[in-house]
Amino acid sequence: MIDSRRLLTLAPAWGVPLVVATALVVGAFSGLAPALLTLASGALLGAVTLLWSSLGRLTGESPLTLEEAVGLGAPSPEEERKRSILRALKDLEYERSVGKISEEDFAELSVRYRAEAKELLRALEQELAPRRREAEARLALRLKKDASSGGKKKSRRSKEGTKTRPEGKRANVSAAAEDSMDGKADAETTDADADAPPAASSADAPRPTCPSCDTPNDADARFCKRCGATLGAPATEAK
């Protein structure tokens, strides 16, 4: 049986290409005027469908989808600030490599940006950790409930194609949570720092090499900046 809610969710994605394709076919056989009418009809149908869907959400009839729930965890100002610092570090490396900034200024700015980035990462980690634990606890409870409710419900959920396989769902939640909260930060860190030479302040300390990908990392790094693997005992903190 077709789930009308899912249909409405997917309508924007498939509706436009379908209407355009139909209009092209009609136009090829019957001329431009019928093709325009087809487009007009599709637009009218789309408008009505979307307004109906919008009203459904307004009145609370539609349940929150997983994507929406994950998306409600909006990146905080600290997250955005962290990203901008990582971008600034990347630019700073370039400016230094082409000689537009003196070593003294580079060292000062680099240390300042890195310290701020570390503080932000720490703050974000502290803020998110309890929420992540709570989310996983709620998920475990829900999975337990689903598992105990019997085979029939399980097979119906499988047909509807919603949050079916528990293992996949758990992985998706973790992955989605990471995507929205930390994964982009990791990727940004990788982009920003992948080619960066070590900060001037830790230049003298030994630089640990990642056991997984052999990337040299900063002296005070605990996780590899390229692949995220744990590096072992942390080095001395840079000033």
Added chain:
Amino acid sequence: MWNSLPGFGTGVLYAVLVAAAYTFAVAVAAGRGQPRLLESARRGAYATAALVALGVAILAYAFVTHDFRVRYVTHYSDRSMPTSYLLTSLWGGQDGSLLWWSFLLSCYTTACVFWLKGKYRQLQPYVIATLMVIMGFFAILMLFAANPFEANVSGARLDGEGLNPLLQNYWMVIHPPSLYTGFVGCSVPFSFAVAALVTGRLDNEWIVAVRKWMLFAWMFLSIGNVLGMAWAYEELGWGGYWAWDPVENAACLPWFAASAYVHSTMIQERRGMLKIWNVVLITITFLLTIFGTFLTRAGLISSVHAFAQSDIGIFFLWFMALIAATSVGLIVWRLPQLRSRGQIEAVLSREAAFVVNNWLLMGIASFILVATIFPRISEWLWKETITVGPPFFNRWIAPLGLMLLFLMGLGPLFGWRKTSGVSLRRAAAFPASIAAVVAVLHLSFGRKLGFPAFVPEDAFYPGIAGILLQKIGSAAPLATITLVAFNFAVVAQEFFRGTSARRKKYGDEGVFTALLHTVEKSRRRYGGYIVHLGVGLMFMGFCGRAWEIEHEATLSPGQVHVIGEYTLTYRGPRMEVDPAKRMIFADLDVERNGQSLGRVSPARFIYTKGSQPTTEIGLLRGFRDDLYMVVGNMDPQTKKATLRFHVNPLVSWVWMGVLVLLSGAGVSLWPEVKLREVGVWGVVRASVGAATSVMFAIMLSASSARATTGQERAPSTRPSFGGTDPRPLDFTPLAALGVGAAVAGTSLFRRRTPRPR
């Protein structure tokens, strides 16, 4: 529907207004503590866009089926028009152009809402709300001032009045849509700015979100303005491409403000400074787009572009007042958060250079704005209408343009925070040397080559200001060429330094690979440098006007006329007829330095439908100069023709510069994050790349083919630069297609890199 298409269309406009209002309300509610309503607002925005698309489809249907019950269809089409021009008439008149504006806004809204998805959830509600306010304004405008679905009072007519013959050309197909795409695109950054002010999230979040939207809009403002220039050059027949017409000026104003913004935003990203500047610049850019539309329609200033005078102006005035008041109020409210943490530490710094750049670009925009509306100002102040024309603009814009060109070259040499005199001298040594060499060469050989370094100008004003302007104008050719060389050298140096730094780090990379990777790692930077190259080329083209030659002559068949290096032999008139018009050609054989360049045939077209005759130019393009011919009167008895000839040096470099500029913008628009996160941008970029290149390929191919008008094709229409050169401009469409294909291909087939775990 069939009995009441006008009624149905008007009903759709009411539905747009209602849907926009509903979406606005839901979006505001979503922003004020009910985040679950955000999805509802998103769908409302999609629905509003779908309703606008419905309106456009209905109007297009009315045109295609010649439904003359609709007044707009009657005014702007007739049964003899081909389908392409029928569809073009959608934006040919005021009412339809407002619907077209709404349609583009709905496309941007759809794209923005789709792109936002799970991102910027704090800002999203207010972005959607602002876009709906703008949509609602245009719906109100259409419903109460300029309804494209208004029915004919006298009922359906047998035939329509037809589109103005001046508008029945391919320029009408591409110029208004591209310019409107640029205008309307400024709504999205403005919406983000409002959202940032309302939510108080004034750090870099909204700046980063807005970056590519503003660049996209800026790119289309560039395309739209240049297409307008090309249209004026090929159609209006006065020999130039920019007449400082009020509507032309209004179209370029947002470009200046947007250019200032795309530079200034970098300061906020790096140093957290110039926040007030950035919100003000975005607001001004958006206001200027509305002002430009207002100027075209309100009859404030007379212009060749103006739509018929109407009472629509008061709506625009109120809307601009609302925008200005809301923006100022929000900025004042958020002033404490907008004040920057840092400050400019040295005059010789990139931050200071960008501030000067802001002031200069906004200064130029202010000058153009005041001069454009000066007739109204003078009327208000002195009860006397004083119009300022092209000579005034040309005299004053020269020193301002030179300052901009100088700053454009100097800016990249500065570092952040501060640049010591030593490092600035070191950085500037190579470009300054190149500029000096070019200046000496120009002084030594310019006159011999036909491009003298100094071109005397008449004094425009009495007094010191007049003398100063005269001297600057006379030296402008030398200064322009020198500064263009300076800019080119700076850009080359930047590419060299970046590539060298990369090769030092990755010794195994070849030069070309290192260059590619250097550009890939810093697309915005190097794309910007390529844009600077394009602007430099355009300046070179602009300065060619200093050396232009203009003649007018009345020739009998067989008579010869010489202009510059060209010898023209008038062969006589020739007439052709088609259902819509009578075409009278004046055939001229062209030689240059004894070598035949073929036949050129400027013409006059006399339309059956009774509008005034139009001139069709004869044009031979070249890298060195264009030969431009216009025919005036032709005596049928004596077969004498009055002809005007122009030799326009370096004009083609304006168009070449634009292509380079667009390439640079395309490089900057490439993503800096993984394709998976910006899938829609990959498709958008591919579409932009393909559409841009196809559009320019059409424009340039058709322009090359217009070396002769009419059915007779010249045996040889080689451009005038060199006798044995191939036809370099024939490669330009291929180059444009190549650039577009490269952008499209790279966007679509970019290799995905797995995310680290």
